[in-house]
Amino acid sequence: MSYQIISRHEMHSFMRRAMVSIGTNGSHAESLADVLVMGDYRGHFSHGLNRLELYLEDITTKSCKAEGEPTILKESGATAWVDGNNLLGPVVGKFCMNLAIKKAKESGIGWVVAKGSNHFGIAGYYSLLALEQNLLGMAFTNASPLMATTRGKEPFFGTNPLSLAAPANNGDSFVLDMATSVVALGKVELADRKGEPIPNNWAIDKNGQQITNPKDLNALLPLGGVEKSSGYKGYGLAAMVEVFTSILSGATVAPNVRKWGDNHKTADLGQCFIAINPEMFAPGFTNRMSELIDSCRNQEPAAGQPNVLVAGDPEREHMKKCDSQGGIAYHINQIEFAFRA
Amino acid sequence: MSYQIISRHEMHSFMRRAMVSIGTNGSHAESLADVLVMGDYRGHFSHGLNRLELYLEDITTKSCKAEGEPTILKESGATAWVDGNNLLGPVVGKFCMNLAIKKAKESGIGWVVAKGSNHFGIAGYYSLLALEQNLLGMAFTNASPLMATTRGKEPFFGTNPLSLAAPANNGDSFVLDMATSVVALGKVELADRKGEPIPNNWAIDKNGQQITNPKDLNALLPLGGVEKSSGYKGYGLAAMVEVFTSILSGATVAPNVRKWGDNHKTADLGQCFIAINPEMFAPGFTNRMSELIDSCRNQEPAAGQPNVLVAGDPEREHMKKCDSQGGIAYHINQIEFAFRA
Numbered sequence: 025m026s027y028q029i030i031s032r033h034e035m036h037s038f039m040r041r042a043m044v045s046i047g048t049n050g051s052h053a054e055s056l057a058d059v060l061v062m063g064d065y066r067g068h069f070s071h072g073l074n075r076l077e078l079y080l081e082d083i084t085t086k087s088c089k090a091e092g093e094p095t096i097l098k099e100s101g102a103t104a105w106v107d108g109n110n111l112l113g114p115v116v117g118k119f120c121m122n123l124a125i126k127k128a129k130e131s132g133i134g135w136v137v138a139k140g141s142n143h144f145g146i147a148g149y150y151s152l153l154a155l156e157q158n159l160l161g162m163a164f165t166n167a168s169p170l171m172a173t174t175r176g177k178e179p180f181f182g183t184n185p186l187s188l189a190a191p192a193n194n195g196d197s198f199v200l201d202m203a204t205s206v207v208a209l210g211k212v213e214l215a216d217r218k219g220e221p222i223p224n225n226w227a228i229d230k231n232g233q234q235i236t237n238p239k240d241l242n243a244l245l246p247l248g249g250v251e252k253s254s255g256y257k258g259y260g261l262a263a264m265v266e267v268f269t270s271i272l273s274g275a276t277v278a279p280n281v282r283k284w285g286d287n288h289k290t291a292d293l294g295q296c297f298i299a300i301n302p303e304m305f306a307p308g309f310t311n312r313m314s315e316l317i318d319s320c321r322n323q324e325p326a327a328g329q330p331n332v333l334v335a336g337d338p339e340r341e342h343m344k345k346c347d348s349q350g351g352i353a354y355h356i357n358q359i360e361f362a363f364r365a
Numbered sequence: 366m367s368y369q370i371i372s373r374h375e376m377h378s379f380m381r382r383a384m385v386s387i388g389t390n391g392s393h394a395e396s397l398a399d400v401l402v403m404g405d406y407r408g409h410f411s412h413g414l415n416r417l418e419l420y421l422e423d424i425t426t427k428s429c430k431a432e433g434e435p436t437i438l439k440e441s442g443a444t445a446w447v448d449g450n451n452l453l454g455p456v457v458g459k460f461c462m463n464l465a466i467k468k469a470k471e472s473g474i475g476w477v478v479a480k481g482s483n484h485f486g487i488a489g490y491y492s493l494l495a496l497e498q499n500l501l502g503m504a505f506t507n508a509s510p511l512m513a514t515t516r517g518k519e520p521f522f523g524t525n526p527l528s529l530a531a532p533a534n535n536g537d538s539f540v541l542d543m544a545t546s547v548v549a550l551g552k553v554e555l556a557d558r559k560g561e562p563i564p565n566n567w568a569i570d571k572n573g574q575q576i577t578n579p580k581d582l583n584a585l586l587p588l589g590g591v592e593k594s595s596g597y598k599g600y601g602l603a604a605m606v607e608v609f610t611s612i613l614s615g616a617t618v619a620p621n622v623r624k625w626g627d628n629h630k631t632a633d634l635g636q637c638f639i640a641i642n643p644e645m646f647a648p649g650f651t652n653r654m655s656e657l658i659d660s661c662r663n664q665e666p667a668a669g670q671p672n673v674l675v676a677g678d679p680e681r682e683h684m685k686k687c688d689s690q691g692g693i694a695y696h697i698n699q700i701e702f703a704f705r706a
Contacts (some may be wrong), residue, residue: 034504052700069697073507098645098646100473100645101443101473102473102474103472103474103642103646105646131441131442131443131444131472132442132476133443133444133446135473137646137647139647142566160608173661173664173673174600174674175666175667175672175673175674176661176664176667177665177666177667178664178665180664198608200601201606206589206595207595228667231667231668231669232666232667232668232670239537247595247598248547248599251593252564253547253564253590253664254547254588256674257588257590258588259676260543260676261541261542261602263539263657263661264529264658267529267531267539267657268656270653271531271650271653271654271657272641272643272646272647272650273647274646274647277657294649300476302613304441305439305478305613305614305615305616306438306446306447306480306613307615308615312612312618313608313612314609315609315618316604316618318610319516319620323518323519323521325517325573326516326517326569326573327518327572327574330516331516332514332515332516333515333597334604335600335601335604338590
């Protein structure tokens with residue numbers, strides 16, 4: 025038996041206790057557990073329990089603060105600039121998205137940027153907070169350098185994810201949550217562990233040459249891959265995320281963000297949270313949204329392909345599976361590692 | 366001699382006169398010429414003189430209106446919903462972006478969506494209007510179906526472009542202006558005319574299979590290509606653009622937009638224009654922006670690669686070339702075709 029089913033409740037409680045046991049404020053530990061359990065529940069295992077160790081280390085090494093609240097530095101009807109005060113990313117993210125939601129309800133749009141933040145888990149978590157309020161939500165973060173620019177060879181940008189959640193009828197929705205690199209680092213690491221080659225448009229070596237051996241990895245390529253397959257568009261999108269996060273907020277700018285896994289200095293990440301009230305525009309938003317995603321899904325698939333999905337469908341399937349089996353199926357190694365740590 | 370240099374002023378005047386001669390309102394013809402000349406000047410020849418015929422046909426067949434003004438249907442401090450009243454795309458686009466700019470100056474953000482619009486030329490034109498006011502600008506449009514969804518085989522979305530312009534110091538800037546398909550249709554058409562194969566991750570045939578012969582084209586692939594090279598991310602971005610344009614505005618939604626080149630029915634495109642005032646956030650935006658783009662450019666390039674560029678640099682080079690040669694270099698066939706039409 026290589027998998028163990030653990031209920032969301034049990035995992036949440038474990039994560040919260042682990043964080044509190046090293047001195048994290050109870051409500052902060054609660055926020056972190058909310059985001060990490062949601063990551064696993066949605067099937068993004070790289071961003072759930074798998075990351076708990078990183079947050080524990082950030083608190084124990086004091087590279088991230090265990091107590092306090094974010095501060096609003098500047099504010100208008102539709103905007104806010106926030107200092108995350110080096111608190112846990114989920115604490116900063118929830119604070120900012122709740123502020124964006126309040127502003128969107130009053131002014132139509134809420135656009136909130138934070139400096140002084142930390143890893144915030146899946147970007148989709150924050151977009152979904154807006155979705156629960158029948159708003160559109162977006163979230164962006166910069167991150168430790170892992171991705172080269174087009175024509176570059178060294179890691180420059182982080183995987184700089186962006187997310188958009190938009191509500192449809194009857195609880196249906198569109199939930200985009202994607203890194204602007206071709207793939208996440210985890211996919212290259214997985215191939216390495218399995219001893220398998222990677223497609224030659226995922227990553228480059230120290231000279232900037234395309235690789236197929238995961239051991240030669242120096243930097244990931246942006247979405248699109250190399251220049252001739254339009255990787256400059258993914259590079260442009262990664263830069264767009266950097267503009268919305270560190271450049272608007274005054275956080276540390278790529279490529280100066282601390283190296284991945286380095287907790288000798290503070291991360292000072294930049295993040296951006298947007299909430300949009302569809303009622304400010306044409307009536308019937310959710311009807312059109314349902315029509316769009318259903319007409320995507322109802323297409324006849326290409327020869328030999330499974331059904332067409334929309335963003336959020338794979339996660340919906342995963343959550344349904346978790347619900348039917350009574351919890352999240354963790355690999356036994358991951359459980360042993362986490363509970364030992 | 367296969368090229369002819371024509372000054373921007375002369376080309377602008379020609380386009381304006383051509384549009385006015387078929388009954389287009391003078392100021393509308395002026396707006397269209399502004400956008401098309403800018404397309405050519407920035408080196409996007411597919412979106413300049415090359416498209417004049419399409420606009421002429423839209424007016425002569427009355428599928429687009431030659432007179433009138435857009436109407437604001439709903440408005441708040443940061444948002445507006447506009448009916449483009451089936452006027453020329455550049456008339457609607459300028460109206461909306463100017464409104465977004467006014468709102469951004471007052472409320473920090475201006476988010477304006479339009480229904481009832483038409484082809485608006487390069488998206489970057491509108492972002493640049495905001496840039497001139499020291500704001501960040503964004504523009505999006507939906508379009509006639511040309512791109513398949515992941516696992517699909519028929520054209521579903523348009524090439525759904527997005528643009529972001531952000532100001533840096535001393536007139537420098539970041540100007541992203543990209544289709545969310547791997548490539549524009551023009552690149553496939555060009556390969557066809559030259560009798561050359563296309564890379565197998567650009568497009569698919571009627572069965573949804575990847576093609577290398579441009580004659581087999583049924584639909585373009587989204588940025589990233591097929592599913593295993595992360596094309597589902599490009600598909601997600603195309604859907605995001607659809608959400609911001611037709612779904613927010615109530616315009617015709619993909620895949621129901623009229624076929625490319627069909628002017629028997631109105632286009633009723635949806636568009637979205639955003640202006641963001643960086644002064645609402647951390648002071649020193651343009652300094653950080655300059656630092657970011659300069660550190661991109663100053664990287665040592667990958668072995669065998671030319672200098673690293675940032676979004677907007679190829680256009681800057683092209684405009685410099687035009688300025689030094691006294692105008693835009695048009696292929697003689699294009700000139701003959703346009704002046705005959």
